[in-house]
Amino acid sequence: xxxLQESGPGLVKPSETLSxxxxxxxxxxxxxxxxxxxxxxxxxxxxxxxxxxxxNTDYNSSLKSRxxxxxxxxxxxxxxKLKSVTAADTAIYYCARVLVGYxxxxxxxxxxxxxxxxxxTVSS
Amino acid sequence: xxxxxxxxxxxxTPGQRVTISCSGSSSNIGSHTVNWYQQLxxxxxxxxxxxxxxxxxxxPDRFSASKSGTSASLAISGLQSEDEADYYCAVWDDSxxxxxxxxxxxxxxx
Numbered sequence: 219x220x221x222l223q224e225s226g227p228g229l230v231k232p233s234e235t236l237s238x239x240x241x242x243x244x245x246x247x248x249x250x251x252x253x254x255x256x257x258x259x260x261x262x263x264x265x266x267x268x269x270x271x272x273x274n275t276d277y278n279s280s281l282k283s284r285x286x287x288x289x290x291x292x293x294x295x296x297x298x299k300l301k302s303v304t305a306a307d308t309a310i311y312y313c314a315r316v317l318v319g320y321x322x323x324x325x326x327x328x329x330x331x332x333x334x335x336x337x338x339t340v341s342s
Numbered sequence: 343x344x345x346x347x348x349x350x351x352x353x354x355t356p357g358q359r360v361t362i363s364c365s366g367s368s369s370n371i372g373s374h375t376v377n378w379y380q381q382l383x384x385x386x387x388x389x390x391x392x393x394x395x396x397x398x399x400x401x402p403d404r405f406s407a408s409k410s411g412t413s414a415s416l417a418i419s420g421l422q423s424e425d426e427a428d429y430y431c432a433v434w435d436d437s438x439x440x441x442x443x444x445x446x447x448x449x450x451x452x
Binding site: 253255262268276277317327328332335 | 344373374375377379385386387388389392393398430432433434438439440441442443444445446
């Protein structure tokens with residue numbers, strides 16, 4: 219059973235950089251994609267981006283200029299950095315494992331394991 | 343504003359059947375497989391259905407899903423109190439080159 223756990227500061231000042239980690243159990247990183255998803259209080263889910271264990275990344279175009287996702291296989295953790303934050307970045311941030319495949323020309327892309335989430339508030 | 347349209351709410355009495363729709367376009371539902379997530383109150387989302395109509399291990403067969411053209415739907419039959427949750431459809435979108443979620447449907451048990 220893959221158990222993911224997010225960690226990081228719960229409060230970040232406007233214009234600063236939000237930094238979160240997600241611990242991934244030993245021997246679980248290789249061969250998989252990993253994502254971050256966020257959810258503003260009382261609102262819906264927003265995909266932030268993914269990283270493949272090889273280091274390839276892809277980001278939500280609306281956040282691309284501010285976000286970096288990285289993976290440390292030696293430390294078994296996934297990281298998220300979001301710079302120049304504003305109040306609009308206040309949200310619960312989730313890490314998740316992604317399964318990717320193709321069925322004919324159709325892409326299979328789904329998040330099968332999720333962390334419990336961590337609330338980050340942007341405020342001075 | 344999501345590119346996937348879901349009704350904001352749905353409801354039913356215990357034992358009834360509820361259906362949630364998810365409408366998209368040729369760049370998302372029309373081209374790729376649809377997934378559904380269940381989010382119980384104050385908890386993380388959980389994968390409920392994947393690849394249009396597949397249930398992960400442990401999901402009751404009361405849950406079913408289908409896709410036709412640029413629309414998809416999730417059905418819950420034999421509604422139970424523990425089904426009260428938010429349900430999100432999600433799919434890869436070629437135009438946005440990213441993964442998109444619907445705005446979510448809140449299911450209430452009357």
